[in-house]
Amino acid sequence: MSQRTKYILAGVVGLVAIAGTFFYIQYKKLMDYTIKPKSVRITKLSLSKIAMDVYLNFTNKSTLNFDIIEQDYNVYINNKFVSRVQNYSKNSVKAKSTSLIGVNVEFNPSKVLKVIGKNLSDLLFKQDTVIIKIEMKLKVSLYGIKISIPYVMTDTLKNLTAKEEKS
Helix, strand or coil, rough: CCCCHHHHHHHHHHHCCCHHHHHHHHHHHHCCEEEEEEEEEEEEEECEEEEEEEEEEEECCCCEEEEEEEEEEHHHHHHHHEEEECCCHHEEEEEEEEEEEEEEEEEEEEHHHHCCCCCCCHHCCCCHHCCCEEEEEEEECCCCCEEEEEEEEEEEHHHHHHHHCCC
């Protein structure tokens, strides 16, 4: 291997290391966030379909602006998987600010009740015993690179519906 080839190879390795370090630092900055439920608005309520708009406050504590290009949610009730929700609408998130993220959720309540083994009266009158866990993966575009932001939110149905009334 010639001397010139060695210098080029060393330069390429150095450039890759610097770029990798830069993107790792940007990723660590991007992970400085909080997500809190803001409100839930029911748009359709029937025995065969419940449709609602769920709004989340995404607080970006970093100095980076980015776009959320895809949202993927797995919903569990009392540790039993009930639904997967995906949203492909673009949301822009500004640095050092709170942005509102909306998600359209639709499901068949009879199927959910069958999966969790509860009846409608338990959901209506014993809301503190219904634990809702949502595993979120927000896919963001940062410098043209797609990055996944994971987040898990766990709360009772009682607390989530109480937050809806406050908003």
